[in-house]
Amino acid sequence: MSNNVNTAVEEVQEIHMHRDDFGSKMGMWLFLFTEVLLFGGLFILYAAYRYIYPEAFVVASGELDVFMGGINTVILLTSSLTVVLGIVALQKGNKKLCLSFLWITVFCGIVFLVNKYFEWGAKFHHGIYPKGPALQDMSEGEVMYFGLYYVMTGLHGLHIIVGLAFIGFVMWQIKRNILTADNFQRLENAGLYWHLVDIIWIFLFPLFYLIH
Amino acid sequence: MANGTIAAHGTAEVDFYHVKSKHKGLLAWLLTTDHKRIGIMYLSCMTVFFLTAMTFGVLMRLEMLTPGMTIMTAQTYNSLFTLHGVIMIFLFIIPGIPAVFGNFFLPIQIGAMDVQFPRLNLLSWYLYIIGGGLAIFSLFGGGGWVDTGWTFYVPYSVRTTTNVSLSVFAAFVLGFSSILTGLNFITTIHRLRCPGMTFFRMPLFIWSIYATSWIQVLATPVIGITLVLIILERAFGIGVFDPTLGGDPILYQHLFWIYSHPAVYIMILPAMGVVSEIIPTFARKPIFGYVPIAISSLAIALVGYLVWGHHMFSSGISDTSRVIFSLLTFIVALPSGIKVFNWVATLYKGSIVMSAPMLYAMLFIFIFSIGGLTGLVLGALNTDLHVTDTYYVVAHFHYVMFGGMGIIFFASVHYWFPKMFGKMYNEKMAKVAAIIIGVGFNVLYFPMFIMGYMGMPRRYYDYLPEFQIYHLISTVGSWILVSGILIMIANLLSGLRNGSKASSNPWEGTTLEWTVPSPPPLLNFDKIPTVDHGPYEHPEIARRKEEESK
Numbered sequence: 001m002s003n004n005v006n007t008a009v010e011e012v013q014e015i016h017m018h019r020d021d022f023g024s025k026m027g028m029w030l031f032l033f034t035e036v037l038l039f040g041g042l043f044i045l046y047a048a049y050r051y052i053y054p055e056a057f058v059v060a061s062g063e064l065d066v067f068m069g070g071i072n073t074v075i076l077l078t079s080s081l082t083v084v085l086g087i088v089a090l091q092k093g094n095k096k097l098c099l100s101f102l103w104i105t106v107f108c109g110i111v112f113l114v115n116k117y118f119e120w121g122a123k124f125h126h127g128i129y130p131k132g133p134a135l136q137d138m139s140e141g142e143v144m145y146f147g148l149y150y151v152m153t154g155l156h157g158l159h160i161i162v163g164l165a166f167i168g169f170v171m172w173q174i175k176r177n178i179l180t181a182d183n184f185q186r187l188e189n190a191g192l193y194w195h196l197v198d199i200i201w202i203f204l205f206p207l208f209y210l211i212h
Numbered sequence: 213m214a215n216g217t218i219a220a221h222g223t224a225e226v227d228f229y230h231v232k233s234k235h236k237g238l239l240a241w242l243l244t245t246d247h248k249r250i251g252i253m254y255l256s257c258m259t260v261f262f263l264t265a266m267t268f269g270v271l272m273r274l275e276m277l278t279p280g281m282t283i284m285t286a287q288t289y290n291s292l293f294t295l296h297g298v299i300m301i302f303l304f305i306i307p308g309i310p311a312v313f314g315n316f317f318l319p320i321q322i323g324a325m326d327v328q329f330p331r332l333n334l335l336s337w338y339l340y341i342i343g344g345g346l347a348i349f350s351l352f353g354g355g356g357w358v359d360t361g362w363t364f365y366v367p368y369s370v371r372t373t374t375n376v377s378l379s380v381f382a383a384f385v386l387g388f389s390s391i392l393t394g395l396n397f398i399t400t401i402h403r404l405r406c407p408g409m410t411f412f413r414m415p416l417f418i419w420s421i422y423a424t425s426w427i428q429v430l431a432t433p434v435i436g437i438t439l440v441l442i443i444l445e446r447a448f449g450i451g452v453f454d455p456t457l458g459g460d461p462i463l464y465q466h467l468f469w470i471y472s473h474p475a476v477y478i479m480i481l482p483a484m485g486v487v488s489e490i491i492p493t494f495a496r497k498p499i500f501g502y503v504p505i506a507i508s509s510l511a512i513a514l515v516g517y518l519v520w521g522h523h524m525f526s527s528g529i530s531d532t533s534r535v536i537f538s539l540l541t542f543i544v545a546l547p548s549g550i551k552v553f554n555w556v557a558t559l560y561k562g563s564i565v566m567s568a569p570m571l572y573a574m575l576f577i578f579i580f581s582i583g584g585l586t587g588l589v590l591g592a593l594n595t596d597l598h599v600t601d602t603y604y605v606v607a608h609f610h611y612v613m614f615g616g617m618g619i620i621f622f623a624s625v626h627y628w629f630p631k632m633f634g635k636m637y638n639e640k641m642a643k644v645a646a647i648i649i650g651v652g653f654n655v656l657y658f659p660m661f662i663m664g665y666m667g668m669p670r671r672y673y674d675y676l677p678e679f680q681i682y683h684l685i686s687t688v689g690s691w692i693l694v695s696g697i698l699i700m701i702a703n704l705l706s707g708l709r710n711g712s713k714a715s716s717n718p719w720e721g722t723t724l725e726w727t728v729p730s731p732p733p734l735l736n737f738d739k740i741p742t743v744d745h746g747p748y749e750h751p752e753i754a755r756r757k758e759e760e761s762k
Contacts, residue, residue, distance in 0.1 A: 023328050023403040030395045030429055037433035041467055045441075045452055048463055130448040140458025147450035147459075151441065 021185040028189040032196045035159075039200055042152050046207060049144040056141020061211045063128065064149075065119065069209040072115050073201065079108030080198040083167070083191040093181040095174060102171050105194065109164045116157055120150075149208055156204060159197045166190045225738070227634065227731040245330035248732065250337050251316030252632065255625075258304055258312060259701075261344060265299035266694065268292045273656075273690040276683045279675055286673040290359035291374075293671060295351070297362025298379060302386045303344050305617050306475055309482035310428075311340070311393060313624050314421045316632060318397060320725040320732060321415045323406025323741045328399040332392055339389035346382035350375045361671065363472070366453040366464045370445050377443050384439045387432045390478075394428030397421055408743035415723045415747040416505055420485025423509040427474045427481075430517065435471030438464065462528055469520035477516040479613060481509055483620035484551055487573050490627055491555050493721045494570040495562030498748040501554035508547035515544045522591055526600045534593055541591035548584055552577060567719070568642035572623030575650045579619060583611030586661065601671075604664025610657045622649070622700060629704065630714030634731040637707030645703060648696030656689030723747050 050057050086101035127134030128146055135146055170190045173179045179187055228248050233240045241249055272292050275282045284292070315333065319326050327333050351357055355373040364383075369376050401422050405414070414422075441464075444450050451457030453464045492499040499505065521529060521537030555577060564570070586608045589595045599605065630636055659682040664670075668679050675683065717726040724743075728736055745754065 020328070020403055023399050026402060027329060027332075027395055027399045030398060031391075034391050034395070034429055034433040037430065038437050041434045041437035041470075044467065045463060048460070049452070052460075053458070130450045143451050143457050144459065147452050147457075151444060151450060151452070155437075155440075 019183070019185075024185050024189065025192075028192055032192060035196055035200075039152070039155070042148065042155070043203070046148055046152070049141070049148065053139075053141025053144060056139050057145050058211055060138070060142040060145035060149075061208065063123070064209050065122075066209050068115055068119055069205055072112050073205050075108045075112050075115075076198050076201050079105040079112075080195055082108070083194050087184060087187055087191050090174065090179070090184045090187055091181055095177075095180075098187075099171060099174060102167060102174075106164055106167060106171075109160055109167075113157060113160060116153065120153075152204055153208070156197070156200055159200070163190075163194050163197045166193055225729060225733040227729065228734045229731060231734040243334075245326070245334050246734065247315050247319050247326050247330065247333060248632075248736075250333055251312050251314075253337055254307070254311040254315060254340070255632075257341065257344065258308060261299050261303040265296050265304065266697070268296040268299070270690055270694055272296065273687045275673075276675075277687045279677055279680060287359065288357075289673045290671075291357030294358045294361050298347060298358070298383070300613075301362055301475075301479075302383050303340075303347065305479045305613055307340060307386075307390060307393070308479075308617060308621050309486065309624060310397070310421055310424055310478075311336075312621075313417075313486070313628060314393075314397060314424075314482065317628065317725055318400060318418060318421055319404065320728065320736050321418055321723050322401065322404060322409055323724055323737065323743065324400065324404035325735045325737065325740070327396050328403055329396050332396055336389045336392045336396070339385055339392070343382045343384075343386035343389060346385060347379055350378035350382060353378065363468060364439070364442060365468075366442065366445070366461045367455060369442055370454060377446050380439045380442050384436055384443075387436045387439070390428050391432045391436075394425035394432075397425040398429065401425075406740045406743060412503065412506070413743055413746050414506075416488035416499065416502070416509075417482075417485035417723075419506040420481045420488070420509045423513040424478050424481045426510075427478050427513050427516070431471045431474035431478075434467060435475075438467040438471070462524070465524050465527055466520070469523045473520040473523060474513075474517050476612075477512050479617045481512060483576070483617045484509070484548075486620050486624045486627070487555060487576060488551070489721075489723065490569050490573045490623060491558050492748040493627075493719050494565045494567060494573075495559050496565070496720070496750060497558055497562040498746070498750070498753070499554065500557040500560075501550075502746065502748070504550050505554050508550045511547040512544060515540060515547070519544055522596075525593060525596050538591055538593050542588065545584060545588060545591075552581060552584075568637075568639060568646055569623045569627035569719075571643055571646045572619055572626065575646065575653075576616065576619045576623065579611055579615030579650075579653065583608060583615050587612065599664055601669055602664035603660040603668045603670055606670045607657045607660035607664055610660075615653065615657075619649070619653075622646075625704065627719070628725075629707065630718045631725055631730045631732070633708055633711075634714050634729075635707050635711035636714050636718065637704050637711055641699065641703040645696050645700035648699060649693060650696075652689050652691075652693030652696050654689070656686055656693050659683075659685045659689070720750070722750055 082101040082104040086098045086105065089095075089098035089101060123129060123146075124132070128138075129135060130147060130150065135143060138146075167190050170179065170187050173186065228246060233244070235243050241253060244250065271283070272289065275284050275289055275292075315327070353375060355375055358372075358374050358376055358379045360369045360372060360374075360376060364376065364380060369380075401414075401418060441450075441452060445453055449457070452459045453461055455461060488499060488505055519537060519540045521533055522541045525534055525537075555573075566574075586604070590599065590605065590608055626637070626642055663679050663682040666679070668675060668682070714730045716729050718730075719726070724741060725732070727741070
């Protein structure tokens, strides 16, 4: 009797931990879908306010440094590339190369955040922040622009941090051989998440930096 | 077929309550990844939240007994209707049936041993508890009880000094829990159906959970970001909803209802799914119109996503969009109508057993039809302008929410009680309670239609003397309703303690959960079943059909 129970417990462990790569990828895609909708709410707000204040948005956009934004875009795109290369390397069984690629991704992510820190810092220095002295003198449209700018890039930055943590966790698992050439789904999921972060930036960059 | 399998593995198996696990005592529950235990944990927490919010409701009704102050101040009254709404909606009605019965029965009904992501499932429960805890905690910290109403409309929610930020954050965390549950269920339904369980052999409860999960995944993130914006607005004054800075409060309403209207279908669809289980079981007949019912769940989910504007008919949106939203609102009534007609058609020439769950289901059809039809009055532009923000609206959404989801939650507890706990309750008392609840419900909410139509505004603390007779009847109704609910709970609890042992299939149900012992063993099935027929084919009928064809 108790024997039965023990086997049942072991069995349930096994069933609970059963592997279904397709299923976990599906779960990840659904989750990404929710992330897109989360930002979707903000994009709706952006669309509405840009429609109401078209001129002010262009004026406010002039405050941003297109060069810095461009550099950050390149950095983020590169990091997405290295994630893909990392996945391929792991699939081919080259653990060391995979980890190197992932290190590059992490490095790029951190550089992106540092750049962002300086960009935000400069704005704060000039008094352009909610209720800041400079922003209070600006028009309503510019206030909306910077409100959205801080919320959207801030939320995006938060996603970068989460993505970095996710990739770091996966790297640790690769190091400990928990993820291997024939068990790489979690790395792929981390990669998918990182691509999402990338794609959101691809939309944020033109919407905030490149409007005329 | 059903009885054969039960006899085969019989009582030798240990049920999931008594199975040994790695951890002892309370930890065996708190660290479990078993979908059944998680379901039971949701049920117990939800009961507490429901009773809390119900108490608030009763106190509000008591306050409305006489004009002017009866038992509380206006500020307390504002807080009570807010908390009643927040707790009922976010902690009971939205998660209710999917989290409790979806968790417990979804894997069993599709012939699986657990959900796709059991650990994520436990995480959802923790998020639910954290969210609930924060909502309760927000009462005691900060600037006092929230007084914005459950909709947190700006600009008031940004200006009030009460503890809005924490309550809003609680709702955000609860949204996260809801998203993860939905994601888990969708993947489970796609990946873990047993051999032979095609989509069109799934029980209708699963179809409704499937549609619900999609809405949870598609709509909840939007409210997530909206609530975050309220917090940011309060903390930093970013201005997106603040008219003094150039923001537009109407946009908040759009974003809020883009989630919260589909959420109405998160609330009602699972209930409709349960009705589609109960009726064929107790009419001893396969359900009439299986495919239309299944598809109408998806149709409701789809169209329900596009009707949010009908909450804003009087808040300043263009005439064109009002007409479109009104039209879409009428269209969303169609799939609900399809379901009701199919349920009634299932009863036709059935061999009806009027047991307690069936009684609740009938009560549901009656009440929900009233709620649905009055919804059309609100969906039409001109009549809506007359009754908007009156007690008419309050009556309408209590008829569809409480009368829909609440009554069916009671029905589900009775229907699946033997399976979940392995005990029977007292059938006679259950019926008495159901009848008292039915009477109390209508006495409580029906007068609200009348006084709403006469012009009694909702959420008002005070009123003119000519409304008093309706408030009086309504308050008496609340006492009847609450006595019914208390009798029901007492009866269930006494069933839990002293009830006779339940057989594995006390109602002669045909879906897979009735083929396993009550309560089910840890892994649900000895071995994964194979299905070769639809969900509601009674073995007898199948045999007769076979004989006829010979």
